[in-house]
Amino acid sequence: MINSTLLINNRNWGRIIRSWNSEKLPHALLFHGPEGTGKEGHALELAALLNCNAITNDEPCGSCPSCKKTKSFQHGNVKLIIPLPRGKIKSSEDSIEKAFSGASLKEYWELLKQKEADPYFPIRLSDANTILINSIRDLKHDLALSTVNNEWRIILIFQAEKLCNPSPEAAHSLLKVLEEPPEKTLFILVSSQPRAILDTIHSRCQSLYFPPISVKVLQNRLIQIGADPAQAMVMARISGGNVRLSHELKENSTELMEKLFVFLNACFSSDPSIWNKCIDTTARLKTKDINQMEQLFRCAVLFFRDLLYYSATGSDDEIIYKNKMNKIDKLTKSYHEADWHSCIQHIENTQNYISRNGYLPLQIICMILDIQKSLKGEVYEPFHLSDWTPV
Numbered sequence: 001m002i003n004s005t006l007l008i009n010n011r012n013w014g015r016i017i018r019s020w021n022s023e024k025l026p027h028a029l030l031f032h033g034p035e036g037t038g039k040e041g042h043a044l045e046l047a048a049l050l051n052c053n054a055i056t057n058d059e060p061c062g063s064c065p066s067c068k069k070t071k072s073f074q075h076g077n078v079k080l081i082i083p084l085p086r087g088k089i090k091s092s093e094d095s096i097e098k099a100f101s102g103a104s105l106k107e108y109w110e111l112l113k114q115k116e117a118d119p120y121f122p123i124r125l126s127d128a129n130t131i132l133i134n135s136i137r138d139l140k141h142d143l144a145l146s147t148v149n150n151e152w153r154i155i156l157i158f159q160a161e162k163l164c165n166p167s168p169e170a171a172h173s174l175l176k177v178l179e180e181p182p183e184k185t186l187f188i189l190v191s192s193q194p195r196a197i198l199d200t201i202h203s204r205c206q207s208l209y210f211p212p213i214s215v216k217v218l219q220n221r222l223i224q225i226g227a228d229p230a231q232a233m234v235m236a237r238i239s240g241g242n243v244r245l246s247h248e249l250k251e252n253s254t255e256l257m258e259k260l261f262v263f264l265n266a267c268f269s270s271d272p273s274i275w276n277k278c279i280d281t282t283a284r285l286k287t288k289d290i291n292q293m294e295q296l297f298r299c300a301v302l303f304f305r306d307l308l309y310y311s312a313t314g315s316d317d318e319i320i321y322k323n324k325m326n327k328i329d330k331l332t333k334s335y336h337e338a339d340w341h342s343c344i345q346h347i348e349n350t351q352n353y354i355s356r357n358g359y360l361p362l363q364i365i366c367m368i369l370d371i372q373k374s375l376k377g378e379v380y381e382p383f384h385l386s387d388w389t390p391v
Contacts, residue, residue, distance in 0.1 A: 002048045002062040002071040006041040006119045007217065007243065012208045016046060017058045026206040028178055028187040030160070032194040033210030036242030041119030042210070043156050043188040044070065047078050050152035050186065066151075073112045077153045079142060081135050083128040083162045092169070096138045120244040123158060131162045136173040143182055153185045160189035161196035171198045178204040212241020222250055230323045237320045238298050249295065256292075259285070260299045266364075267300075267343075267371045268331070279364045286360065297351040301344055307332055308340035337377030346370040 001008070012031075019025045029046075031039040048060035048070040060067050069075035087099040100108065107125060114121045139155060147153050157163070163171040178187060178201065189205060191197060215236045221243070222232035227250050235253060239246035249256065259281050266278035285293035306319050311332040316325055332338075350367040354360050 001045055001059050002067050003041060003044070003119045004062075006038055006045065007213060007221070008045075009038065009042065009210055012042065012210065013045075015208065020049070021058070025186065027181045027185065028189070028205040030189045030191065030194065030197070030202065030205035030207045031210060032191050032207060034212050034241060035122075035192045036120055036239070036244040036246075037210040037212060038119060038243065039190045039192075039210045040115075040156075040158055043158075043190055044119065046186075046188065047075075047154040047156060050154060051075070051077065072116050076148045077151045079139060079153070079155050081131060081139065081155065081157045082123055083125065083131050083159055084135065085125060085127040086132070089132065089134055092133045092137065094134055096132065096134045099132060099134065118244075120247070122244065129162070130165050131157070131159070131170045133170045133173050136170050140173075140177060143177060143185065147184070150184070153182070155185070155187045157187065157189045160191040160201075161193040163201070164196055164198060168198055171201055175200055175204070213243055214241070218243065218246050222246060225250070227253075233322065234299075234302075234320055237302060238295065240298075245295075252292075256295060256299065259296055260303070263296060263300050264303060266368055268375070270372075275365060275368055278368070279361045282354075282364060283360050286354065290355065294351065294355070297347060301347050304340055304344045304347065307338075308344065311336075311338070311340060335375045339374045339377055342374040343371050346374065 016025070016029075029043075031043055033039055045060060048062070048067045049055065049058075051066045051070070052060040053064035053066055054061040060070075062068075062071075066075065070078050073080060084096070084099040085101075085104055087101055087104065088094075089096075089098045104125060104127075111121075111123045111125065115123050143153070163174060175198075181187065187205070189197070189201070194202070194207070215233075218236035218239060218241065219229075219232045222235055223229060225247070227235065231250070231253055235246050235249040238249055262274075262281045263278055266275050269275070282293060282296065285296060302320050303324075306321050306324075306328055309318055310316065310328050316322060319325065319328065321328065346367050350363050353363050
């Protein structure tokens with residue numbers, strides 16, 4: 001393989017190899033599934049395989065000139081299409097080169113270098129929200145030319161859902177070549193939002209689903225790269241099967257756990273100063289990186305999930321925060337009438353409201369008050385506009 005850190009999906013890879021060995025490889029594939037499951041990495045591995053000079057055990061060797069060029073995005077017959085900024089592009093006839101400024105071109109190459117080192121690294125250019133029709137026109141021009149050494153030509157389209165955002169003109173332009181591709185040409189579309197792709201494109205591709213990576217596999221991977229077992233279990237659960245996210249969580253786990261303590265302390269406290277600290281912590285995370293804020297909420301949900309599980313079973317078999325068992329045991333005994341399921345709903349609803357630009361301080365305070373009602377076993381009654389209607 002060209003990248004030894006990629007967790008191979010044996011089912012999908014085996015299906016591809018069987019098609020390849022029987023000379024029935026489809027002309028277009030759609031790799032879809034959640035973020036961080038190795039879809040793009042598998043696309044690169046397949047691109048390397050098709051032109052590898054020394055295939056070994058149905059895998060690209062990773063060391064021949066062709067494999068090295070594919071891995072570094074320098075292979076003449078492997079074309080990458082991703083969302084790009086508009087730059088100085090004024091019309092669909094303009095060269096795709098006009099999309100790049102000096103700064104964006106530098107950013108682009110830096111992102112490719114990071115992708116070369118990490119198959120799970122997402123290539124996301126600043127101000128790039130759509131796959132431009134100019135990229136598809138440029139592709140069509142390239143396809144009209146002969147390939148180098150009669151090799152396979154592979155077109156990688158990452159974030160393929162952006163073919164249709166904000167308009168489907170790039171997708172419509174792609175349809176013609178998908179219908180009648182040149183010989184020895186393979187399209188690999190990759191997307192975590194396949195429903196946003198036109199049905200007409202779906203129908204021309206063979207789909208392969210990449211499910212979330214299992215908690216056990218992620219936990220073992222995290223332990224291999226230096227996480228302790230307890231930390232690895234928590235990070236693997238929080239990441240939701242996303243390898244990239246699990247690595248990020250490992251690197252920031254100490255800071256994240258400190259913020260989680262602030263968040264949970266506020267949920268069980270009647271001190272407004274502690275509430276304000278929670279508001280400040282959450283607001284800073286939202287301003288810095290909303291993804292980190294969402295990670296904090298997910299950690300909190302999993303902690304309350306542990307409280308729900310332990311209060312119902314008295315067992316720690318499925319507990320995520322095993323290193324906090326003393327605290328979990330104490331809380332479930334102290335709040336024996338608590339409705340832990342409602343607490344989880346309050347947290348999830350608050351995250352949703354804040355993500356939709358609800359006023360954060362008010363949302364956090366309401367969440368804390370609702371959680372504390374649920375801790376007493378009080379029935380949660382959502383607010384309705386009719387509650388304000390005069391009698």
